[in-house]
Amino acid sequence: MTTSPRNSPRQKELLEAAYVYALRSGISDLSLRPLAEAIGSSPRVLLYLFGSKDGLIRALLARARADELDQIEMLAGEYAADEAVTSIARRLWRWLSDDARRGLAALWVESYARSVMEPDGPWGGFARETVSDWLELLAAGRPATGRGTAAAEAECTLVLAVLRGALLDLLATGDVARTTTAVHLQLDLLDGTRIHGDGVSDRP
Template identity: 60%
Template sequence: MPTTKPAPSAREQELLERAYEYSLTHGLADLSLRPLATAIGSSPRVLLFLFGSKDGLIRALLQRARADELALLRQIGSADAEPAGLTVVARELWTWLVAVERRPLMKFWVEAYGRSLVAPEGPWGDYGRSTVDDWLELLKASQADPETAASAARRTAVLAMLRGALLDLLATGDLERTTAAVEDYLRD
């Protein structure tokens, strides 16, 4: 009989939120439990007890980051009863992605996405694939005729363009140029 993990305790949730804030500024690649624990007011032993392992903590952090993304997707996806249209939703996504307060989350996403490609057997698991699927579902819901091959190709192209522009923005900080490129693409 499969067992389900009990709901996280208040302390586990509190430490996860603190670890999440820490990881947004320090990243995950070189995450070490001792400095993390010190920074968030805990100990490595407590973190290991609560999350099972460093990989368990990383998985929890990735789930936490994904929760932020999914909240956006639900918010944008539920805005209208009728599909808003791919261009409208793409613009909303771009506005959300480039907000200065989300830069740490976006850098976190890039790191986790990249790690999921080079270390798919680790705690990063299927992170990259699942985020692609999540965003494609939102874009699909924005299309009036989503089941055609042309619609599938267009939403894939829009997703690729948004993510490429985001990578460029994160690397250069040039919001004006990258936004102009997004707008130019969406005019087609």
């Protein structure tokens, strides 16, 4: 059986190299010529293997999401039974704010924004899928009886909004200490708040 050029070892090799390039340089203004030069290929070969520039971008986004899902699976495997969402969020923030993941975080944010602004482009669907992935991660540690309720969904959505907002600030300023303090402050406040099934919260 002949291996398709679009599912060949060479394509996978170039995709990995292009992904490393994207983590460093982003993909919003991706140009095939400098990318090809950086990874030891040519625009012609990239177009042959990926069909088009949009095809390459879609492949890079799929690769980024695969990386995201691998990390989610790893983090979820560390959860204790019935762990609070806020506890999960604290460990998730440590992971997100690590300097070693700055390029990956920037690529997610960039792709998220382009997905919102250009829903019919190669980024289409990326933002929605990312929201679902992270909400599932945050919900994974909740007691089974508390999952799927409106209150649980609201709590996870709030925590995700806090983490995403702090991540945007961190990427803009590089200030880990300040953003981490802010995240912990909000999570501490949430620890002291009970959210009812009707979405109303109060202090216990």
